[in-house]
Amino acid sequence: MKKALISGITGQDGSYLAELLLEKGYEVHGIIRRVALEDPGNRLSRIEHIKDRINLIPGSLESYPSLYKIFSQVKPDEIYHLAAQSYVSYSFEDEFSTLNTNINGTHFMLSAYKDISPGAKFYFAASSEMFGKVHEVPQNEDTPFHPRSSYGISKVAGFDLTRNYREAYGLFALSGILYNHESERRGFEFVTRKISSHVAMIKLGIKDKLELGNLDAKRDWGHSRDYVRAMWLMLQQDKPDDYVVCSGEAHTVREFCEKAFAVAGLDYRKYVVTNPDFFRPSEVDILLGDSTKARNTLKWKPEISLDQLVTMMVESDIELYRKRH
Secondary structure (H helix, E strand, O other): OEEEEEOOOOOOOHHHHHHHHHOOEEEEEEEEEEHHOOHHHHHHHHHHHHHOEEEEEEEEOOHHHHHHHHHHHHOOOOEEOOOOOOOOHHHHHHHHHHHHHHHHHHHHHHHHHHOOOOOEEEEEEEEEHHOOOOOOOOOOOOOOOOOOHHHHHHHHHHHHHHHHHHHHHHOEEEEEEEEEOOOOOOOOOHHHHHHHHHOOOOOOOOOHHHHHOOEEEEEEEEOHHHHHHHHHOOOOOOOOOOOOOOOOEEEEEHHHHHHHHHHHOOOOOHHHEEEEHHHHOOOOOOOOOOHHHHHHHHHOOOOOOOOHHHHHHHHHHHHHHHHHH
């Protein structure tokens, strides 16, 4: 039985990945912060239904000795490093925390991997935010990076660290450059979940408006369940390589709003208000990926369309708020 170690197992991607690996017969171990054990109702909500089938290990990504101990205990065959401070807007408010946590956490994970389990396979969760001020549309694995936030900068550093460990030490270490992927489990601070949750609250009479920033920003959106499947496929290859994972379609935040409100039978123009406070200091206008390499080499393609994704998110949030109120 293969053993997988997941950092960020309590997040959106971590929970879907854990489900996928369990279905495939893996022994799944997840690194969690000790604070999660003190507040399991909130912190472990995404994995509550599988908690009895996985092994949760308290540890800190900011402590190399902590990770060294975990790697020594688990001796994983596959490592999925998903944990990060991943909310871009917050990274403008606290650049130091974002850079320290994301870069050091990745470095410590890679070092523990090299020292304890060099025969394992390592996945790093890179991001389309690395492209930032894009040099070409669409972006592929050869497009230069030009990050526009400390989050994007931290992911470029993680990407370079992972590639360097692969080249310097001959490790099976790679990165998945994933474009925006959402789901019913997305955090409420992210724009897509902010939209779907407000649609639900407006539909149920709890709120009367939704304030957003740049409605014309374009993003390439997919469902997290499709994207974790791509992560797994990358580690099943004979040789490590980096891949762009995306839908290949770009839509504006305005279009996402229109679709989401339509699911509830509402006209977004009556409820959405632009608030300049929500604009980024340095905006990323368009992110659109080219996943030709992943589709050809991994035989991967997304199965859930944007319309299906939006419908799933809105219907789930309507049900959530109906129960709460």
